[in-house]
Amino acid sequence: MATISIRDIRKSYGNTEVIHGVSIDVADGEFIVIVGPSGCGKSTLLRMVAGLERITGGTIDIGGRVVNELEPRERDIAMVFQNYALYPHMSVFDNMAYGLKIAGQSKEEIRARVDKAAAMLQLEPYLDRKPRALSGGQRQRVAMGRALVRDPAVFLFDEPLSNLDAKLRVQMRLEIKQLQRSVGTTSLYVTHDQVEAMTLADRLVVMNGGIAEQIDTPMAVYERPATRFVAGFIGSPAMNMLEGTAKGSIFALEGGGRLTFGDAELAETERPVLLGVRPEHLKLAASDEAALELSVTAVETLGADTLAHGSLSGANGAGSALVARLPGSVKVTPGDTLPLAIDARSVHLFDAETGRRV
Amino acid sequence: MVEKRGVGTNMVHLVLITGIVIVCFPIYLTFVGSTLTHFEVIRPPMPLVPGPHFIENYTRALTSGVHVPVGRMLFNSLVMAMGIAVGKIAISILSAYAIVYFRFPFRMLAFWAIFMTLMLPVEVRIVPTYEVAASLGLLNTYSGLILPLIASATATFLFRQFFLTVPDELLEAARVDGAGPWRFFKDILLPLSVTNIAALFVILFIYGWNQFLWPLLITTKPEMNTIVMGLKQMMPTADDYGNWPVTMAAAMLAVLPPVAVVLFMQRLFVKGLVETEK
CATH class of the missing domain: 2.40.50.140 (Nucleic acid-binding proteins)
Incomplete structure (x- = not known):
């Protein structure tokens, strides 16, 4: 559990600045959804929090510790990727256990944690299968399980539902929400889908062109959009x-x-x-x-x-x-x-x- | 697939069987030759059915041979082919890993330098290579047989192309899971490369096994001869009487290890073809 404090974060590729100073304060246990159109820098922002992209300017602070120069593994985070990024040659159990194994946990501890996560995600019958023998929704669950077993300070979700079909997406959306409620882990969730954004978020960050246009609760964003862009982006059909x-x-x-x-x-x-x-x-x-x-x-x-x-x-x-x-x-x-x-x-x-x- | 019936099926089989007969007949003849006596072989017409001297000829080939026991030469070849195949794979997979996953100065230069050497086969650089090997005292050693052939641009290139198809997210997921570069290589990349390694192993093993020119130069002592060289030396020359059955037995023995490698590795191929998803 931790707070996240993002201070005037900037990212440049060569001379092109793609994120122009974003500041977000995330309370402990809060579910923050970052939403915006393609290319608005939302994924880049998330990847900077994860430590997968270098930070050009500003600071990121997780649980009171500036993590700018830390490797992903030292940041106490777990990430769920859009295409699941499961290790194809490992069984579901090994996929979930890999991080714990590296961390040097005992066999019994790993077994206990994976079993607990598998029970929460209804993955018990599939622990011995390889990812390719699973459906899209099950793979998504394994990816979440992999994040869950680590019991990290922060969950990072990078468009985790966009590879699923519409029905499954609605179902997984609810599950993610319930899961996050029950474990109470601070979460950052990136999506381009405004329904996901509205339904999941405690607070929304609407991004456009590398800046945060508005940071507020979903209802406040809907009722009092701060800019013309936010007004047009949230709500369907558009305002x-x-x-x-x-x-x-x-x-x-x-x-x-x-x-x-x-x-x-x-x-x-x-x-x-x-x-x-x-x-x-x-x-x-x-x-x-x-x-x-x-x-x-x-x-x-x-x-x-x-x-x-x-x-x-x-x-x-x-x-x-x-x-x-x-x-x-x-x-x-x-x-x-x-x-x-x-x-x-x-x-x-x-x-x-x-x-x-x- | 095109489906044929009746006459069509028979035609297809006929063509295939003819092809197999054409390919296999010389091998069969060699086998027949290795079970006869020397005089039966050289007196035309040579019999087309195996004779009774199978055990005798093969024992003789393995233990004494013509100059050196074939067993010894087979062992030399095996060491060389294994050394070349394993060494090439180890070096090329590591260099491909460096080129694809690490950013360092002159990375692309290094890649292109490796790639350019594709154009230089052993024969082109054989004189300078011999000079170097000789000065290092590698004549008549296994290291001398293996080391100069161990770098492989082709394999490096193949592994590079394969690594480029591995999704970046796997690396990122591994980093988030806490895997360092070495663990990522060992736990993720290596298991995913098994099919490629198997395919390359077969090709490189046969490449190493069939080397002729380089062993001919680097070895002068008969006990360091490889089987391919040895076969050439066992062939009767103008003033030599030779021993055909033993030579043919040696030839049969020389074919076995590559065949074994292909048969064994085939299972991995098929497995790899089924598991295409990354």
Whole structure:
């Protein structure tokens, strides 16, 4: 068990800096998920914590000890890799026992620890098998077992579920969460999947282009995204973004037209801003109460919900693409024009230049 | 696979059997020759069925031979071929490990220097190599037979290519598990290379066993002769009477160790083919 303190960490390959100073404080036992698009530096960050990449600048502190110059084995960490990285010539038992064997544990101790981990992961019937005789989900469990038996200060997960099929992924997601709860080990988990991120995390780190855009609890990230990027990245379908200027209760759209928010006051700004509203916060309304009209071009029915894709039309000016998530019971066909209301409290404003929340 | 029926199947078998007969007939003839007396062999037509002198001829070959007992030469060849095969594999796997997994100055230069020597067979560098071996006092020694042939660019290259296909995550997982460079090599890389080692062992053993020119130069004493050299010397020359049955028995004996190596290693090959997943 340990805290992790990452201070202004930087990574350069030659002259190209890929991580531009990230700072994260992780409490003991916390589950932190680092999420971001491909190439945002999330895996590099994790690998620096693991000691697999050299640190260009800043410090990483695990359990009160700066580990910058330590080898992975001296950092008291365990890592689960995306492609499992099981030793193909060793049995499941040996795969899990290898780290302990190197650490010079006694045979009985190794046996006891591996059996305990195998019981937790329901791997007992497979201990004598080679990894190639296992299914994807079982391999994933072995990889987790290998981390578990070491009883490390920190678990590091590098997109551990991305090689599994959708159903198994949901199941393993729950198992990882429960496992981490029961052993209470501080964990860093990297993923590009926002559902995994939202469901697993105690706190989320949303990364983009080598910086941490926002570090907060999943609900806070969803409800109050700190930047335009976070707003667009978390939530599916992505948040609708409209360009314009806000004044009082009126939002003047860039392409002409306006949205009115009744008596609610928007933060008053005269400069160009982006108005963000999530698809699920657009509601069907009577024509006279509607803030905007959506001319539907495509419909996706998901059962519980219906997604209406289209663009603004009518008095609101035309052009901007918009998605609304409507209840599944609503019948919509392409060509319809839907009057929609926006709850002013669910509206987000971002500075058009910096992308920061206003 | 193309499936044939009736006449097609028979044709396929006919072609295959013809091929086998063509390949095997000289070997059979050698075996027949090794069971006859000298006069039966040299008087045409030579019989095509084995004679009764099998034990007599083979005992004579193994214990006394023509110049040196064949047993002695077989032993010399075995030492040389094993030395070359094991030495080549040991050196090349270690150098490939260094080239692939360690960053050191002039790494690529080292690799290309090794690679370039692929173009220089023993025959090209034989005179300077002899000079060096002679000055080191390696004439008529096993070290002299083995050492100059022990470096292998081909094997180094093969191991390098194989190591490049081993996923980086295995190395990283091993590092996280606490394995140092030596443990990673011993516990992970070596077991994964077993198939490659087996394949190379077969090729290199036969390469070593069949060496002719180098042993001819480096050994002058008959008791250091290898079997391949010995066979050449056992062949009757112009003013020599020779002893054909013993020579042929020696030839048969000379074939056995490589055959044994191939048969034994074949199991590892097949195992390796089944376990392709890394």
